[in-house]
Amino acid sequence: MPPTILEKYGEARLPRYTSYPTAPRFSPAIGTGAYGDWLQQLACNEPVSLYLHIPFCRSMCWYCGCHTSITRQDRPILDYLNVLHDEIRMVAQRIPQRLPVGEVHFGGGTPTIVSPAEFLALTALLRDHYDFSDRTGIAVEIDPRRLTAEMALALGAAGVTRASLGVQSFDPVVQKAINRIQTEKQTAEATDNLRRAGVGGINFDLIYGLPHQTVQSCIDTANAAIAMLPDRFAVFGYAHIPSFKKHQRMIDEAALPDGAARNAQAEAIAETLTAAGYRQIGLDHFALPGDDLVKVQEAGRLRRNFQGYTTDNCETLIGFGASAIGRMKGGYVQNEVAPGLYAQHIASGKLATAKGYRLTAEDRLRADIIERLMCDFSADVGAICKAHGVDPSALLAGNGRLKQLANDGVVTIADGVVHVSREHRFVIRAVAAAFDAYIDQSARTHSKAA
Ligand SMILES: C=Cc1c2[nH]c(c1C)Cc1[nH]c(c(CCC(=O)O)c1C)Cc1[nH]c(c(C)c1CCC(=O)O)Cc1[nH]c(c(C)c1C=C)C2
Ligand SMILES: C[C@H]1O[C@@H](n2cnc3c(N)ncnc32)[C@H](O)[C@@H]1O
Numbered sequence: 016m017p018p019t020i021l022e023k024y025g026e027a028r029l030p031r032y033t034s035y036p037t038a039p040r041f042s043p044a045i046g047t048g049a050y051g052d053w054l055q056q057l058a059c060n061e062p063v064s065l066y067l068h069i070p071f072c073r074s075m076c077w078y079c080g081c082h083t084s085i086t087r088q089d090r091p092i093l094d095y096l097n098v099l100h101d102e103i104r105m106v107a108q109r110i111p112q113r114l115p116v117g118e119v120h121f122g123g124g125t126p127t128i129v130s131p132a133e134f135l136a137l138t139a140l141l142r143d144h145y146d147f148s149d150r151t152g153i154a155v156e157i158d159p160r161r162l163t164a165e166m167a168l169a170l171g172a173a174g175v176t177r178a179s180l181g182v183q184s185f186d187p188v189v190q191k192a193i194n195r196i197q198t199e200k201q202t203a204e205a206t207d208n209l210r211r212a213g214v215g216g217i218n219f220d221l222i223y224g225l226p227h228q229t230v231q232s233c234i235d236t237a238n239a240a241i242a243m244l245p246d247r248f249a250v251f252g253y254a255h256i257p258s259f260k261k262h263q264r265m266i267d268e269a270a271l272p273d274g275a276a277r278n279a280q281a282e283a284i285a286e287t288l289t290a291a292g293y294r295q296i297g298l299d300h301f302a303l304p305g306d307d308l309v310k311v312q313e314a315g316r317l318r319r320n321f322q323g324y325t326t327d328n329c330e331t332l333i334g335f336g337a338s339a340i341g342r343m344k345g346g347y348v349q350n351e352v353a354p355g356l357y358a359q360h361i362a363s364g365k366l367a368t369a370k371g372y373r374l375t376a377e378d379r380l381r382a383d384i385i386e387r388l389m390c391d392f393s394a395d396v397g398a399i400c401k402a403h404g405v406d407p408s409a410l411l412a413g414n415g416r417l418k419q420l421a422n423d424g425v426v427t428i429a430d431g432v433v434h435v436s437r438e439h440r441f442v443i444r445a446v447a448a449a450f451d452a453y454i455d456q457s458a459r460t461h462s463k464a465a
């Protein structure tokens with residue numbers, strides 16, 4: 016990418032657009048009342064997706080931006096699981112009828128920190144309250160450093176179809192600087208154990224822009240990972256916001272690659288993966304040609320949600336656990352982030368919603384445009400506006416940010432279609448931001464776009 020474009024758009028603090036509006040726009044004005052109403056309004060026979068958050072890990076990775084905490088003991092985890100069971104029952108009581116389930120995602124933290132029996136009990140409880148079918152996908156985030164063969168078998172027995180393993184970097188120098196020592200053998204064994212247990216879809220998460228990371232280090236990690244033949248990769252740029260996550264202060268800022276180096280690393284990983292036969296999906300995912308993610312992208316049906324790019328097309332996502340975000344027809348809800356506060360609400364028989372957002376008609380229009388841009392690098396703004404019954408001229412002709420992007424050659428606009436060229440895909444967040452009505456209020460809270 017030309018350095019001037021990178022300088023101009025790559026370093027701006029911009030959202031990742033896993034939702035629109037983004038989470039920093041959520042407000043305490045939308046809470047348990049709205050969520051209770053929205054649950055009550057869920058229509059029968061319409062499939063929903065479920066997200067369950069397990070906010071515990073055994074040790075802290077210093078780069079981590081997830082909602083998690085470290086515990087050596089099992090007691091806090093057991094107490095949390097009891098609350099999670101209570102929340103699942105409470106939410107089920109508020110939904111008028113049993114609903115079919117599209118996708119289930121266990122995220123964290125480290126969901127596999129629970130025992131095999133506890134994991135089976137959790138999925139059994141979900142099966143008690145929702146209709147699972149052969150087509151229901153169940154995905155679990157996994158820390159390969161601590162996945163036992165027994166746990167892999169339990170995941171298979173529970174019907175888990177996909178596993179997402181945290182790999183990040185295989186470089187020992189980087190691993191030391193991020194407090195995450197993980198051998199290639201541990202990752203390979205976890206992958207083998209999962210496959211043997213029938214968990215067929217394997218994703219690896221990689222990160223670039225970590226301390227001491229170089230282009231060569233990224234290529235070496237990608238090659239070592241490719242040798243383990245995962246079906247998918249998610250490749251994230253390290254988001255360094257020490258004011259938001261205090262443990263990131265442990266990372267030596269002098270060892271962090273600059274914007275140009277980050278971009279070179281991202282491109283090197285993308286080239287290594289595509290040369291090995293992976294197709295790039297959206298901004299940061301890669302998948303083998305037979306993968307469902309590739310099929311839906313080719314059909315123009317790729318979706319983006321809080322977990323990233325997905326084949327899941329359910330309109331409703333019900334979130335369980337501390338910090339879990341749900342998406343209802345009416346808007347978004349997020350549970351209390353602190354596990355203690357979350358538990359207090361559930362124990363007193365209330366929903367644990369801390370904040371949320373009620374979508375307006377204009378939000379839905381902008382959300383559709385931003386989702387297509389993030390998924391396809393192109394959006395038929397004219398057609399989307401027409402589907403929403405809105406005149407596109409205000410979004411196109413009167414759009415200063417978009418005009419600037421067009422002048423700089425990042426986008427072309429023809430017949431109401433906004434198209435981002437392949438070489439500019441790393442600044443897609445800046446293009447999405449041109450359709451974000453709240454961007455000027457939120458630009459400061461987000462990480463670097465490149
Ligand atoms: C699995 C790990 C998770 C990552 N993000 C989330 C999880 C569960 C979810 C999450 N993290 C943040 C938010 C915003 C709302 C909030 O509760 O504060 C959500 C829904 C905060 C956050 N995480 C990252 C940043 C830069 C921020 C703050 C600003 C912002 O909303 O953009 C960085 C980050 N975290 C994760 C990734 C993959 C990532 C960046 C690539 C993991
Ligand atoms: C869920 C995935 O999110 C990624 N992840 C966690 N924290 C960060 C961060 N600060 N920046 C970028 N990616 C991150 C890791 O790759 C993890 O596996």
Ligand code: SF4
Nearest residue numbers: 072075076079081124
């Ligand atoms: S990256 Fe994963 S294992 Fe590391 S602290 Fe974050 S949630 Fe825990």
